[in-house]
Structure formats: structure tokens, C-alpha cells
Amino acid sequence: MSDRESVLAANRAFYDAFESLDAEKMEAVWLRDPRIICIHPGWRKLSGWGPIMSSWERILGNLFEMKFELGEIEVTISGDLAIVVVEESLIQRGYDGTERSNVLATNVFERVGNGWFMVMHHGSPVLAPPDDEPPLQ
Known part of the structure; x- marks a missing residue:
């Protein structure tokens, strides 16, 4: 399995x-x-095993x-570090009902031995402009 395939498998995991x-x-x-490090959408930065x-x-x-639908996956690998940028379309059902949201996530993995492990996850909510508003250039 190539490094890219291994990183994508770690991201899917x-x-x-x-x-x-x-x-x-x-x-x-x-x-x-x-x-x-982990930064959940709307949260402050968390560092270290225990808090995360x-x-x-x-x-x-x-x-x-x-449930997640992933789109626009970009993978960059440099040595033993890999960065995955991905669009998340998610549906979550909890005590407050069902919510749908879109998040842009950056997931960073480090190769340790033969495996890739997450060392950072940063999710940011995507707030789309209204249909009549052109995107910023």
C-alpha cells in the first residue's frame, strides 16, 4: 500500500x-x-492526550x-507527516434532535513505525454565503 493509500486509510479510520x-x-x-492538538468546531484548542x-x-x-459524507479530500505527505484537508457534510442525532452541518477539517497524521496516527484535528464550520452573494475573490 502506498503512503497516500495508508494516510487515506488512517483518515477513514x-x-x-x-x-x-x-x-x-x-x-x-x-x-x-x-x-x-484538537480543535473541535467552536471550541478552544485542546492539547494533550487527557483533555482530547x-x-x-x-x-x-x-x-x-x-454520519459523514466526505468530499474534496486533499493529501500532502512530507516525510513522516501527512496533512489531509477534507470537507465534511455531517448529520448528527443527539438529545437536541438532528443537526446537519458542513465542516472544513484539517487532519494531520504522523507515521510511527508502520502506522499513521492522528496528531492534530482542526474543524471549522463552513458558513456558505447566500445564493445571491458572490464568493470573495
Whole structure:
């Protein structure tokens, strides 16, 4: 399997873990390291294993269902680091009902041994301009 294919598989494993709502599966995709970073849409930056895994437990524990459609996936690999930029269209169902949203995510993976592990996830909500407003150039 090429590096690109391995990185795409690691990225898919992240979304599969998210959709499974299983904290142990989420733990398996992250590098257990104090320098990891996670920025959930609308949250402040979280650093380190403990705060990041606590955030995932909180998020996953408050959902009944999560489904992603991924689009516009771009992969950049440089040595043992890989950056994946991806558009997420997601549907989440929780205590407050069903929500649909679009997020632009940057996922950074580091190769350790033969595997790629997440070291950073940054999600930003996409706020589309109204149909009659042209996009900024």
C-alpha cells in the first residue's frame, strides 16, 4: 500500500471511529503523545492526550448517531507527516434532535513505525454565503 493509500486509510479510520461513537476506537487512531492538538468546531484548542480524549468521550456520549459524507479530500505527505484537508457534510442525532452541518477539517497524521496516527484535528464550520452573494475573490 502506498503512503497516500495508508494516510487515506488512517483518515477513514478516524471517521469510522467517530461514526461508531466508540471512544476506544477513537483512542486507537490518535498518537498517545502530549503534543497532540484538537480543535473541535467552536471550541478552544485542546492539547494533550487527557483533555482530547475527555472531549471525545463527552462528544460521543451525547450522540445517538453520526454520519459523514466526505468530499474534496486533499493529501500532502512530507516525510513522516501527512496533512489531509477534507470537507465534511455531517448529520448528527443527539438529545437536541438532528443537526446537519458542513465542516472544513484539517487532519494531520504522523507515521510511527508502520502506522499513521492522528496528531492534530482542526474543524471549522463552513458558513456558505447566500445564493445571491458572490464568493470573495
